Amino acid sequence: MNDRYQSFSSSPIGQMFVKNLGLPSPEKLDRWHEGAPLVDGTVVVGGTGRVDVVSVLDGLGIASTTKAAEGEKYKGLVFDATGLTTPESLVALQEFFTPLLRSLKGCARVVVIGTNPTQTESTDERIAQRALEGFTRSLGKEIGKGSTVNLVYVAPGAESTLDSTLAFFLSPKSAYVSGQVARLGLTGTKKAGKVADAAKPLAGKVAIVTGASRGIGEQIARVLHRDGATILGIDVPQAASELQAVVKELDGDFLTLDITAKDAAQRIAHHVSEKFGGVDIVVHNAGITRDKKLANMAEDRWNSVIAVNLSAPERITAELLEQGLINKNGRIIGVSSIAGIAGNVGQTNYAASKAGVIGFVDAIAPTLKNDITINAVAPGFIITAMTAAVPFATREVGQRMNAMAQGGLPVDVAEAIAWYSSPGSSAVNGNVVRVCGQMMLGA
Numbered sequence: 001m002n003d004r005y006q007s008f009s010s011s012p013i014g015q016m017f018v019k020n021l022g023l024p025s026p027e028k029l030d031r032w033h034e035g036a037p038l039v040d041g042t043v044v045v046g047g048t049g050r051v052d053v054v055s056v057l058d059g060l061g062i063a064s065t066t067k068a069a070e071g072e073k074y075k076g077l078v079f080d081a082t083g084l085t086t087p088e089s090l091v092a093l094q095e096f097f098t099p100l101l102r103s104l105k106g107c108a109r110v111v112v113i114g115t116n117p118t119q120t121e122s123t124d125e126r127i128a129q130r131a132l133e134g135f136t137r138s139l140g141k142e143i144g145k146g147s148t149v150n151l152v153y154v155a156p157g158a159e160s161t162l163d164s165t166l167a168f169f170l171s172p173k174s175a176y177v178s179g180q181v182a183r184l185g186l187t188g189t190k191k192a193g194k195v196a197d198a199a200k201p202l203a204g205k206v207a208i209v210t211g212a213s214r215g216i217g218e219q220i221a222r223v224l225h226r227d228g229a230t231i232l233g234i235d236v237p238q239a240a241s242e243l244q245a246v247v248k249e250l251d252g253d254f255l256t257l258d259i260t261a262k263d264a265a266q267r268i269a270h271h272v273s274e275k276f277g278g279v280d281i282v283v284h285n286a287g288i289t290r291d292k293k294l295a296n297m298a299e300d301r302w303n304s305v306i307a308v309n310l311s312a313p314e315r316i317t318a319e320l321l322e323q324g325l326i327n328k329n330g331r332i333i334g335v336s337s338i339a340g341i342a343g344n345v346g347q348t349n350y351a352a353s354k355a356g357v358i359g360f361v362d363a364i365a366p367t368l369k370n371d372i373t374i375n376a377v378a379p380g381f382i383i384t385a386m387t388a389a390v391p392f393a394t395r396e397v398g399q400r401m402n403a404m405a406q407g408g409l410p411v412d413v414a415e416a417i418a419w420y421s422s423p424g425s426s427a428v429n430g431n432v433v434r435v436c437g438q439m440m441l442g443a
């Protein structure tokens, strides 16, 4: 399932075509591989505010400087905008970024750190902090060359929880995440959990991944395992042999069941309790589409999509929480979709279910105890068996209509889930981050 347009557009003749016709020209995105540094280069740090960015980067082993040198190329820019308290002070963004943007290497990372507008102290400050969203989303659309731009709102007092989030947004792990806003300390400031071993942040953790036999779920299992977790993969009985092959490779465990079955939540809880005594990470990845315009939608198409994508995750989560099987500093992760944010023709059922996943996160996040968090990813166009079934023209448009001019890979979704899963991400709660290459559709 390769991207043939991307291969063509990077060939010599393709480059000529693309240039002359003004067609999109997708950059080959850097992706992280085991053993690579988080950032392959130096990050320039600017701004004045509450965050000691240089120390955070030092702690992560990322080289940084506050003084850019003439002629030097940089791999990232971090601007602490928490000190901007009036609309006029926003000019500091222009003063910092304009001279530096031409000094960036390809696939560079830009992160702006701000204060959640609802946690500001004056009207002027609230306006200035809210303005950062427009700034970062626009820069994301114009920066090009496979680079990304994201905004991190950190609650006053939660500055020490930035590590895992900066590690994600500055590294190639966030290759397909741009124009996003992450919020830290939404439900009050939480202490970041300890990451004992940066190479295996999930060592000793048990992770459930539903729909783990293929596509995005398989990649989630692989990435969480790479980071040290023991995987319990779940999928339907029809996918048993593929599921077994995946978990065998990962030295994990499996359970075959339909998550919509009446007793599915109890069976999962029983299995977890017997085998592991509890679970640390629950990823509700299994999902289906049954597309039809609403005028032609049969009731069973509607019901099956809601049952798999929405009711099952809700029931399984409730059962695990009720039985106290989600360990301290546990993680619950939903998989929403860009369709749930922007809507999509033929997908009223699917978009309702995926918007419902966001409602689920919103409802549960403030109720969780023991540093357990719930967040969701909202993938855009990710190249999998699900999207291979999309008709050619729709698929081409879907793939190009984003700031990266290409579809994402399952690993891109998995990396975002690994960031949420990190013990260091306990301040990341109630977030919905899109993994969509900054799709042009929707908010």
Ligand SMILES: NC(=O)c1ccc[n+]([C@@H]2O[C@H](COP(=O)([O-])OP(=O)(O)OC[C@H]3O[C@@H](n4cnc5c(N)ncnc54)[C@H](O)[C@@H]3O)[C@@H](O)[C@H]2O)c1
Binding pocket: 210, 211, 212, 213, 214, 215, 216, 217, 234, 235, 236, 239, 257, 258, 259, 260, 284, 285, 286, 287, 288, 308, 335, 336, 337, 338, 378, 379, 380, 381, 382, 383, 384, 385, 386, 387
């Ligand atoms: N591929 C994309 O572009 C994209 C975009 C947005 C969101 N998503 C979401 O990402 C998730 C994974 O998508 P994918 O593209 O890998 O899909 P996929 O169809 O390749 O994989 C889905 C997996 O879920 C399993 N599954 C389905 N129903 C189940 C049930 N009742 N019980 C247990 N397992 C069940 C399937 O057997 C399969 O292994 C889904 O929730 C999907 O909605 C995908």
